[in-house]
Amino acid sequence: MRTNPRPVTRRSFLKGSLGAVGAFTIVPRHVLGGAGFTPPSESVGGALIGVGGRGPGTFNEMRELNPVKLAQCDVKWLDRADNKTLYTDFRRVLERKDIDVVAIGTPPHWHALISIAAMEAGKDVLSEKPMTRFIAEGRAVAEAEKRYGRIFQVGTFGRFGASRDRNHILTRKIMKSGLLKNCPAVHLHRGGFKVKEWSGLVNAKPQPVPKNLDWDLYVGPSPMKPYHPHRFGGTHRGYWDYEGGGLGDMGQHFLDPFTWIYGKDDTAPVEIEPHAPPAHHDACGMWGWVELKYADGLTLVLESGEWGERYNRKQSRGVTLNDLSEEDRRKVSEMPDPEPLRTFAEAVRTRKPAGGNAEAAHRTASLMHLANIAIRVGRRIRFDPVREVIVGDEEANRLVNQPMRAPWHL
Amino acid sequence: MATTKPDVGALVEQMPETDRELQSKQPPEPDKPDQPRRPRRLDSFGEASKFTGPDPKAAEKIFAEIVAGGRDSILELIGLARDPSDADFKNYKAGYVLHGVALYVGRSENDRQRRLFAETLASQLSSEKLSKAVKGFLIRELQVAGGKEVAETLGRHLQDDELCEYVVQALIAIREGAGVQLRRGLEGATGKNRVTIIQALGVVRDTESAGALQRALSASDSDVRIAAACALGNIGDSGSVVALIKAADEAKGWEGIQNTKACLVLAERLLAAGKKADANRIYTHLRDSRTEAGERYVREAAEKALSGDQ
Numbered sequence: 001m002r003t004n005p006r007p008v009t010r011r012s013f014l015k016g017s018l019g020a021v022g023a024f025t026i027v028p029r030h031v032l033g034g035a036g037f038t039p040p041s042e043s044v045g046g047a048l049i050g051v052g053g054r055g056p057g058t059f060n061e062m063r064e065l066n067p068v069k070l071a072q073c074d075v076k077w078l079d080r081a082d083n084k085t086l087y088t089d090f091r092r093v094l095e096r097k098d099i100d101v102v103a104i105g106t107p108p109h110w111h112a113l114i115s116i117a118a119m120e121a122g123k124d125v126l127s128e129k130p131m132t133r134f135i136a137e138g139r140a141v142a143e144a145e146k147r148y149g150r151i152f153q154v155g156t157f158g159r160f161g162a163s164r165d166r167n168h169i170l171t172r173k174i175m176k177s178g179l180l181k182n183c184p185a186v187h188l189h190r191g192g193f194k195v196k197e198w199s200g201l202v203n204a205k206p207q208p209v210p211k212n213l214d215w216d217l218y219v220g221p222s223p224m225k226p227y228h229p230h231r232f233g234g235t236h237r238g239y240w241d242y243e244g245g246g247l248g249d250m251g252q253h254f255l256d257p258f259t260w261i262y263g264k265d266d267t268a269p270v271e272i273e274p275h276a277p278p279a280h281h282d283a284c285g286m287w288g289w290v291e292l293k294y295a296d297g298l299t300l301v302l303e304s305g306e307w308g309e310r311y312n313r314k315q316s317r318g319v320t321l322n323d324l325s326e327e328d329r330r331k332v333s334e335m336p337d338p339e340p341l342r343t344f345a346e347a348v349r350t351r352k353p354a355g356g357n358a359e360a361a362h363r364t365a366s367l368m369h370l371a372n373i374a375i376r377v378g379r380r381i382r383f384d385p386v387r388e389v390i391v392g393d394e395e396a397n398r399l400v401n402q403p404m405r406a407p408w409h410l
Numbered sequence: 411m412a413t414t415k416p417d418v419g420a421l422v423e424q425m426p427e428t429d430r431e432l433q434s435k436q437p438p439e440p441d442k443p444d445q446p447r448r449p450r451r452l453d454s455f456g457e458a459s460k461f462t463g464p465d466p467k468a469a470e471k472i473f474a475e476i477v478a479g480g481r482d483s484i485l486e487l488i489g490l491a492r493d494p495s496d497a498d499f500k501n502y503k504a505g506y507v508l509h510g511v512a513l514y515v516g517r518s519e520n521d522r523q524r525r526l527f528a529e530t531l532a533s534q535l536s537s538e539k540l541s542k543a544v545k546g547f548l549i550r551e552l553q554v555a556g557g558k559e560v561a562e563t564l565g566r567h568l569q570d571d572e573l574c575e576y577v578v579q580a581l582i583a584i585r586e587g588a589g590v591q592l593r594r595g596l597e598g599a600t601g602k603n604r605v606t607i608i609q610a611l612g613v614v615r616d617t618e619s620a621g622a623l624q625r626a627l628s629a630s631d632s633d634v635r636i637a638a639a640c641a642l643g644n645i646g647d648s649g650s651v652v653a654l655i656k657a658a659d660e661a662k663g664w665e666g667i668q669n670t671k672a673c674l675v676l677a678e679r680l681l682a683a684g685k686k687a688d689a690n691r692i693y694t695h696l697r698d699s700r701t702e703a704g705e706r707y708v709r710e711a712a713e714k715a716l717s718g719d720q
Binding site: 091092094095097117120121122147148149150196199200201202203204205206223224226228229230235238276277278279280281283285286307376377378379392393394395398402403404405406407409 | 428429455458459460461462463464465466469470473494495499501502505506509510512513516517518547550551553554555575576578579582583602605606608609610612613633636637640663664667668670671674678704705706707708710711714
């Protein structure tokens with residue numbers, strides 16, 4: 001699992017703070033609330049929702065803010081929740097006024113809804129990847145971030161390292177310059193998707209729900225299905241109801257640098273073609289490769305290496321100054337470098353968007369979702385990146401914005 | 411359109427076996443001659459296993475043959491489908507093929523086939539031979555491939571406690587013709603079904619239900635009240651401004667947060683519809699009334715909207 005590009009251990013944070021101001025300083029709450037805010041305390045109240053798996057690690061990504069963990073929440077705590085520090089229902093956590101920042105480590109079918117609900121309650125959010133389960137969720141998170149002026153950062157940080165690499169900065173400048181009319185770049189990511197590992201079971205008989213688990217709350221916005229242990233606790237990744245297989249699990253890691261380097265934080269591919277067997281209705285399964293093309297010609301290829309024939313349509317290549325005329329090369333060389341990306345803590349302090357903000361994270365997550373939609377319908381699809389709808393394929397378009405089980409809604 | 415009736419059962423059985431089944435047929439490992447190979451990671455999940463995926467072209471040929479067999483072949487396929495919870499569940503194959511056919515007929519050039527498929531599925535929702543689990547599966551496939559032609563049939567099952575959620579989700583996906591069915595369904599709905607239908611009326615933005623939803627704002631069940639507020643916000647009707655502001659002002663905790671959101675969403679809908687005065691009424695109220703420190707972010711959101719920085 002990748003971590004924050006500027007890892008600041010508690011020890012180094014303290015050392016840095018001492019070096020800077022001569023005394024240890026906890027980030028005051030009024031800094032988070034903005035000027036004129038009277039802090040009820042001098043600490044940042046934190047909550048972790050979804051404590052299994054990556055949960056503690058996600059909370060730890062907020063360590064630069066020195067948050068005090070006031071509440072933890074998990075649907076498997078029916079036997080120990082006290083509704084004071086331990087909860088099963090995240091709504092009770094978000095009602096608390098003393099919580100400023102929320103880390104989300106639940107399975108992905110809850111990421112968007114809890115992110116949105118937290119921002120509606122005035123909290124800043126660091127959510128584990130993948131940001132969402134389907135495309136419309138990402139748009140709703142971005143709208144909530146904007147509506148409430150909150151900070152959102154997705155829990156993957158590959159773009160931070162990429163943004164400090166001179167070659168990647170040059171690529172971004174070339175792409176952002178608009179001078180490259182027909183982009184020849186082909187970015188191929190092969191392997192590492194754990195496709196078979198994160199496939200679902202197709203003949204699992206329902207089992208009794210464990211006494212400590214609130215299954216209804218676990219299922220949440222997804223279609224209600226009977227309990228089976230494979231649908232829970234990591235292997236949930238193998239079901240469309242909760243994630244999107246290995247592509248959903250690993251895609252945001254692999255593609256987070258890609259969208260920054262190629263300047264695609266505000267758009268999406270227009271044509272997506274899969275090579276995969278017909279998908280199962282419930283369980284994520286095998287796929288070979290998916291080719292995603294942007295309107296400017298940029299091609300992204302995701303290849304599992306676990307099924308079918310290898311991708312052989314195009315060779316991998318980047319963009320260089322040689323793809324431009326001499327005059328255009330000069331224009332690019334005169335462009336300023338992009339602004340450094342803000343960490344979650346910097347974003348919280350300055351109230352400016354984090355490097356992995358909702359819009360950027362949404363566009364990265366959309367790549368996995370579009371690839372998965374093409375895999376699920378088994379045919380080429382066309383996407384409108386502005387309206388965020390699939391064009392000319394009603395079945396595929398229904399997967400862009402999937403109905404949610406009440407009372408959960410975007 | 412049907413000319414030749416294929417052997418649907420035989421076609422279904424052409425689908426590949428699961429990974430566990432395939433591995434169990436492999437020769438024993440040299441050092442364990444008496445034990446078949448098994449995938450180790452699945453041991454804690456009993457005999458359940460993963461599907462391996464057929465050749466796409468071969469699978470499509472099978473889907474095409476079944477569709478060419480017309481309604482009778484689709485009915486036969488439905489008759490083979492079982493849920494893993496059914497006592498006579500045999501394997502995943504019939505359900506998988508049925509989903510494959512749903513995708514096959516959903517290709518844009520196949521609308522006649524798609525309608526036939528959807529109507530055939532819908533016709534079986536009242537069958538006494540199928541379990542509720544299988545009916546739920548059929549409704550989820552109608553969510554994939556169904557159109558307005560099945561909306562009314564689906565609407566008849568809105569009062570079924572076990573099927574209501576699936577029916578509503580299918581109607582939302584179908585969209586066309588959903589509003590009238592949901593409105594009818596709301597009349598007799600209670601408990602969770604009522605919440606589900608109210609929420610759906612908001613999702614499909616059914617303006618004709620605004621009156622009923624406003625009345626639901628004073629229901630005794632907080633889930634009903636929240637769903638109604640959310641739906642009214644999403645529908646974006648000017649006539650809901652006063653009722654939603656009142657609901658947001660009176661509610662506390664989670665309900666207050668959700669109702670405030672409904673106000674902001676309503677204001678955004680009104681702005682988008684060119685009804686700036688109605689939108690500003692909401693923003694002005696939130697700006698002036700959210701004076702507590704913990705509500706500062708709401709006040710700021712309203713101020714930002716009033717300044718035109720949306």
